[in-house]
Amino acid sequence: MDEFSLSFWLSAVLTGLAFGYVIQRGGFCLTRAISNLALMGDAGIMRSYVLAMLVAVVGVHILTGLGLVEVPVRPFRWLANVLGGLLFGVGMILSGGCSGSTWYRVGEGAIGAWVILLGFALGATTANVGALAPLRGWLQSRELELRLGDAPPTLPSALGVSPWLVIAVLGVAALVWLSRGPREPEHGKWAWPLTGAAVGILIAAGWWTSTLGGRPVGITFAVNTGHALTYPLVGYPNQITWSMVLLAGMPVGAFLGAWPAGDFRWKLPPGWSLVKIFGGGLLMGASALIADGCNITQGLTNAATLSVGSLAAFLSMCAGGWLTLWALYLRKG
Numbered sequence: 001m002d003e004f005s006l007s008f009w010l011s012a013v014l015t016g017l018a019f020g021y022v023i024q025r026g027g028f029c030l031t032r033a034i035s036n037l038a039l040m041g042d043a044g045i046m047r048s049y050v051l052a053m054l055v056a057v058v059g060v061h062i063l064t065g066l067g068l069v070e071v072p073v074r075p076f077r078w079l080a081n082v083l084g085g086l087l088f089g090v091g092m093i094l095s096g097g098c099s100g101s102t103w104y105r106v107g108e109g110a111i112g113a114w115v116i117l118l119g120f121a122l123g124a125t126t127a128n129v130g131a132l133a134p135l136r137g138w139l140q141s142r143e144l145e146l147r148l149g150d151a152p153p154t155l156p157s158a159l160g161v162s163p164w165l166v167i168a169v170l171g172v173a174a175l176v177w178l179s180r181g182p183r184e185p186e187h188g189k190w191a192w193p194l195t196g197a198a199v200g201i202l203i204a205a206g207w208w209t210s211t212l213g214g215r216p217v218g219i220t221f222a223v224n225t226g227h228a229l230t231y232p233l234v235g236y237p238n239q240i241t242w243s244m245v246l247l248a249g250m251p252v253g254a255f256l257g258a259w260p261a262g263d264f265r266w267k268l269p270p271g272w273s274l275v276k277i278f279g280g281g282l283l284m285g286a287s288a289l290i291a292d293g294c295n296i297t298q299g300l301t302n303a304a305t306l307s308v309g310s311l312a313a314f315l316s317m318c319a320g321g322w323l324t325l326w327a328l329y330l331r332k333g
């Protein structure tokens with residue numbers, strides 16, 4: 001095994017291990033964040049999500065400013081970002097977990113997580129290279145150019161200001177809101193400030209560690225989850241990618257966090273719910289490919305670049321999740 005291969009495997013596995021451990025210990029999940037806030041008024045997990053994004057934005061811009069990594073910026077595919085994001089929000093509420101939390105729940109012994117991941121992988125493959133690929137291509141062809149000169153379509157370039165000015169404004173607003181939240185951990189989990197800071201650091205670091213695998217892709221759970229299904233079946237893609245190896249480390253890292261804390265136990269969901277969570281996973285997978293990523297890929301990894309498309313996709317995911325909760329629970333009082 002040459003030096004490149006060693007760095008490829010180690011960087012991917014260790015990044016997956018670390019991320020799986022951290023989000024398991026913090027109970028980090030966008031589905032729970034929105035559900036707890038909408039149904040119980042508990043903003044703890046949402047605060048960790050906001051803090052993670054803030055830390056990731058600062059970290060990514062420091063890395064790019066120092067020239068340590070050249071982070072690509074996602075285009076603003078407005079129709080695909082918004083529609084795909086809304087549908088992803090619906091899917092994650094139906095399945096009871098987002099993309100990242102589903103992977104770490106595998107490490108907690110949740111059998112239902114495998115059902116969701118199977119649906120997710122099938123949906124992602126269908127939208128990537130299957131029957132929905134033409135529809136995905138048409139939706140993603142609707143692209144808006146929001147840039148000055150050769151600048152990428154980011155929030156700062158659309159406003160014509162320095163990225164650090166945007167970061168400062170968003171940071172002050174976020175910190176004012178975050179400062180009002182209690183620091184107590186929830187049910188033996190890490191407190192939200194520790195969870196948010198740790199997740200944000202890992203998201204930023206993931207851009208650098210992924211360069212050891214050939215090119216910067218960051219921590220993602222959308223396309224690679226589909227590839228984890230198609231590679232052993234049909235050899236697509238034609239080689240193992242860094243992001244696929246990352247997935248192997250996720251449940252192991254989650255198990256290392258769950259076992260000592262007493263969170264690991266085999267859990268089989270009721271039979272009637274398997275259809276619902278499989279359908280939710282199927283919808284999440286297909287819509288993630290349409291939206292150019294899941295809640296981690298777009299909502300943290302690429303939103304950290306302040307990409308307008310990534311931010312639009314993430315806000316649409318939150319809106320889709322809230323609307324689904326409203327339709328299922330809130331409108332009935």
